[in-house]
Amino acid sequence: GFGERKAKAERMFSLMDGFLKNDPFSLQKDILHHVEYTVARSRFNFDDYEAYQALSHSVRDRLIERWHDTHTYFKRTKPKRLYFLSLEFLMGRSLSNSVINLGIQDQYAEALSQLGFEFDVLAEQEGDAALGNGGLARFSACQMDSLATLDYPAWGYGLRYEYGLFRQIIVDGFQHEQPDYWLNFGNPWEIERIHVTYEVKFYGTVEDVDRNGEKHEVWIPGETVEAVAYDNPIPGYGTRNTINLRLWAAKPSNHFDLEAYNTGDYINSIVNRQRTESISNVLYPDDRSHQGKEMRLKQQYFFVSASLQDIIRRFKEAHNNFDELPEKVALHLNDTHPSLSIAEIMRILVDEEQLDWNKAWNIVCKIFSFTTHTVVAEGLEKIPTDLLGSLLPRHLQILYKINSNFMEELKKRIGLDYNRLSRMSIVEEGAVKSIRMANLSIICSHTVNGVSKLHSDTLKMRTFKDFYELWPEKFQYTTNGVTQRRWIVVSNPSLCALLSKWLGTEAWIRNADLLTGLRDHVDNTGFRHEWKMVKRLNKMRLAEYIETMSGVKVSLDAMFDVQVKRIHEYKRQLLNIFGIIHRYDCLKNMDKNDRTKVVPRVCIIGGKAAPGYEIAKKIIKLCHAVAEKINNDADIGDLLKLVFIPDYNVSVAEMVIPGADLSQHLSTAGHEASGTGSMKFLMNGCLLLATADGSTVEIIEEIGSDNLFLFGAKVQEVAELREKGGALKVPLQFARVLRMVRDGYFGDKDYFKSLCDTVEVGNDFYLLGSDFGSYLEAQAAADKAFVEPEKWTKMSILSAAGSGRFSSDRTIREYAERTWKIDPCQCPF
Numbered sequence: 001g002f003g004e005r006k007a008k009a010e011r012m013f014s015l016m017d018g019f020l021k022n023d024p025f026s027l028q029k030d031i032l033h034h035v036e037y038t039v040a041r042s043r044f045n046f047d048d049y050e051a052y053q054a055l056s057h058s059v060r061d062r063l064i065e066r067w068h069d070t071h072t073y074f075k076r077t078k079p080k081r082l083y084f085l086s087l088e089f090l091m092g093r094s095l096s097n098s099v100i101n102l103g104i105q106d107q108y109a110e111a112l113s114q115l116g117f118e119f120d121v122l123a124e125q126e127g128d129a130a131l132g133n134g135g136l137a138r139f140s141a142c143q144m145d146s147l148a149t150l151d152y153p154a155w156g157y158g159l160r161y162e163y164g165l166f167r168q169i170i171v172d173g174f175q176h177e178q179p180d181y182w183l184n185f186g187n188p189w190e191i192e193r194i195h196v197t198y199e200v201k202f203y204g205t206v207e208d209v210d211r212n213g214e215k216h217e218v219w220i221p222g223e224t225v226e227a228v229a230y231d232n233p234i235p236g237y238g239t240r241n242t243i244n245l246r247l248w249a250a251k252p253s254n255h256f257d258l259e260a261y262n263t264g265d266y267i268n269s270i271v272n273r274q275r276t277e278s279i280s281n282v283l284y285p286d287d288r289s290h291q292g293k294e295m296r297l298k299q300q301y302f303f304v305s306a307s308l309q310d311i312i313r314r315f316k317e318a319h320n321n322f323d324e325l326p327e328k329v330a331l332h333l334n335d336t337h338p339s340l341s342i343a344e345i346m347r348i349l350v351d352e353e354q355l356d357w358n359k360a361w362n363i364v365c366k367i368f369s370f371t372t373h374t375v376v377a378e379g380l381e382k383i384p385t386d387l388l389g390s391l392l393p394r395h396l397q398i399l400y401k402i403n404s405n406f407m408e409e410l411k412k413r414i415g416l417d418y419n420r421l422s423r424m425s426i427v428e429e430g431a432v433k434s435i436r437m438a439n440l441s442i443i444c445s446h447t448v449n450g451v452s453k454l455h456s457d458t459l460k461m462r463t464f465k466d467f468y469e470l471w472p473e474k475f476q477y478t479t480n481g482v483t484q485r486r487w488i489v490v491s492n493p494s495l496c497a498l499l500s501k502w503l504g505t506e507a508w509i510r511n512a513d514l515l516t517g518l519r520d521h522v523d524n525t526g527f528r529h530e531w532k533m534v535k536r537l538n539k540m541r542l543a544e545y546i547e548t549m550s551g552v553k554v555s556l557d558a559m560f561d562v563q564v565k566r567i568h569e570y571k572r573q574l575l576n577i578f579g580i581i582h583r584y585d586c587l588k589n590m591d592k593n594d595r596t597k598v599v600p601r602v603c604i605i606g607g608k609a610a611p612g613y614e615i616a617k618k619i620i621k622l623c624h625a626v627a628e629k630i631n632n633d634a635d636i637g638d639l640l641k642l643v644f645i646p647d648y649n650v651s652v653a654e655m656v657i658p659g660a661d662l663s664q665h666l667s668t669a670g671h672e673a674s675g676t677g678s679m680k681f682l683m684n685g686c687l688l689l690a691t692a693d694g695s696t697v698e699i700i701e702e703i704g705s706d707n708l709f710l711f712g713a714k715v716q717e718v719a720e721l722r723e724k725g726g727a728l729k730v731p732l733q734f735a736r737v738l739r740m741v742r743d744g745y746f747g748d749k750d751y752f753k754s755l756c757d758t759v760e761v762g763n764d765f766y767l768l769g770s771d772f773g774s775y776l777e778a779q780a781a782a783d784k785a786f787v788e789p790e791k792w793t794k795m796s797i798l799s800a801a802g803s804g805r806f807s808s809d810r811t812i813r814e815y816a817e818r819t820w821k822i823d824p825c826q827c828p829f
């Protein structure tokens with residue numbers, strides 16, 4: 001009865017001592033408690049790794065406490081919630097980020113030092129959670145941090161891959177991939193919810209059933225897998241709000257296929273079952289080309305089905321009418337990867353909740369928003385109908401019905417323009433009949449977002465022109481951003497202290513617009529001196545890392561010039577390497593006296609190539625071959641060094657970015673949807689050398705073209721240049737560099753042939769040749785600025801001062817207000 005429950009609650013409360021205490025003494029007690037009882041080591045004898053484990057468990061306790069309070073409050077106040085659906089999250093490490101956001105970094109540092117440990121050393125013990133590929137996935141992680149910090153009632157949903165993004169190892173200059181079994185040593189940052197499980201079904205048939213005299217289609221699935229929830233608390237900064245990232249893992253289902261077991265083939269039935277349970281095992285190592293693969297489709301549906309069951313259950317607990325769904329639920333499709341959600345929610349509403357189709361469709365069209373991260377139409381996801389029909393027969397029917405309704409409506413709007421009708425159809429007829437996931441997402445979403453202004457223009461004018469003309473109001477753009485908590489506070493503590501000192505406040509950590517205040521100090525020599533000292537400190541840290549990784553000793557007086565990102569032809573790492581070869585060639589042919597005027601450079605390149613992407617792998621090999629030649633040329637010495645940083649990931653980025661003087665963003669204009677790496681460099685006072693692509697266009701608006709080094713064809717010139725083909729003018733220097741590689745100057749002549757072919761005149765799709773001249777000019781301008789340290793430092797300060805607009809806090813606020821229509825909901829405890 002009620003009395004009994006009350007007494008129980010009171011007793012439980014009296015046993016608890018309020019919130020966990022955060023003074024150093026209490027933290028020490030907690031850490032030792034976890035050493036003894038969680039890690040099960042003696043508190044008199046434990047090493048750094050065990051100390052890290054105990055430490056993270058004590059942090060986790062504090063996260064859980066806030067997580068509970070936040071969710072209890074959300075439950076009570078029933079705000080409209082955002083569900084952020086993404087197949088990829090690149091979270092990196094959690095420890096430092098968590099203690100900083102919880103505001104107890106100093107207390108932990110003190111507690112540990114009294115125990116004889118150093119916080120930073122323990123933080124290094126943690127591996128990266130690399131459940132994503134590149135920009136899209138790290139952007140998801142930044143958005144989660146901003147959602148929590150700005151108190152939005154949001155949930156992230158994703159997959160708990162057992163193997164994250166592969167580890168890159170380099171053997172003899174070649175990339176090799178090794179599995180990243182990141183859960184090997186346990187993961188203290190997640191909470192397994194063994195009671196939060198859902199059955200996810202696949203295959204089977206669709207049968208007609210009679211419901212109150214009406215014929216209805218019902219799916220009789222053939223296979224069941226269980227999804228188990230793993231919750232990852234995401235703490236906000238400067239707030240108690242701690243939101244949830246729920247990741248699903250596939251587990252054996254209790255749902256036994258009796259027949260399989262009764263045939264007597266017990267062992268084989270278990271082996272078969274295990275195969276289906278491997279759904280969440282592996283992350284696909286390429287965010288563009290996983291079209292038409294059954295496992296990928298299974299992953300998508302597994303993710304979508306578990307998430308939607310969870311979301312609908314939560315909705316039904318608090319509301320009893322689906323008409324309220326659009327006021328209470330916003331579903332965000334992070335790219336098309338989760339867009340099967342549309343068919344799934346229609347199935348739930350119509351088949352299970354027995355809503356009328358039109359009513360369900362009206363509701364569904366009000367809850368979805370969609371962000372596309374792609375530029376080229378060829379990059380858009382398509383799923384062969386054969387595959388979809390066999391794996392999810394009922395969903396295919398639903399998709400056909402959505403499409404035929406849409407086609408009818410469209411005919412009324414645009415008439416019988418069959419070409420346009422067929423371009424806009426969800427179903428692509430052709431050699432392989434397929435479902436176009438982008439068309440589906442656009443049709444059903446109330447908002448279609450681009451990730452930068454330029455990207456959005458491309459979507460409207462090219463990629464989704466037909467849809468834009470039909471529904472101009474749907475098309476918006478929300479420029480990407482990155483979180484200053486991770487990219488300054490965690491990764492660049494000395495800059496963080498300097499910013500707070502000169503801005504006179506730490507408020508910029510929650511409001512990055514305040515960084516513009518740095519402009520007031522740019523003429524102050526004392527400030528500039530401190531700024532330079534911070535950069536030097538970070539360069540020292542990076543130089544040490546380079547020496548340990550590659551054995552190459554680099555001079556701190558050299559310009560640290562960095563290009564780190566996934567390796568892709570459109571990102572043009574090859575242009576960078578050709579520029580380096582040209583520089584080397586010039587040095588070799590230079591008078592000894594002239595060499596004294598040369599700005600020494602340390603060129604740093606890092607990034608992973610998708611395992612099946614041959615040309616990208618050749619770029620990596622060429623980089624190593626060139627590095628081998630240059631770095632061993634005693635005649636060149638410190639004037640030029642080239643290092644490839646292996647296994648580029650979030651933690652490596654945290655160290656490399658603060659130490660960079662110059663960073664390169666070289667994509668052929670019109671190919672990078674946004675780019676978020678540039679924003680991280682900008683925040684860290686690193687100068688950009690870039691094309692006017694993606695969000696760089698907006699960066700120029702913000703910091704002025706005088707404060708970065710721009711080069712290359714503009715987006716409106718690219719098509720014309722391509723048309724010229726063989727008649728395109730290419731500078732002599734380019735031809736010379738290409739010849740050096742072709743002639744085997746860096747060895748492996750035959751191996752590099754196909755790579756050289758990709759940039760030969762007439763075949764140079766990404767326009768390396770025609771951009772080479774202006775690239776070299778931009779490089780020369782960078783050299784010229786570098787020899788004037790005061791000028792360089794001013795440019796560096798003004799870069800950071802203009803980076804506030806590229807905080808993911810701004811991105812999230814725009815999404816929340818314009819797209820999701822959600823309000824902050826701050827837990828008052």
Ligand code: CGF
Binds near residue numbers: 287373480673
């Ligand atoms: O998403 C990207 C990145 N490769 O993950 N695209 N995808 N898919 C774009 O290419 C970037 O330009 C963009 O910044 C990023 C996040 O929107």
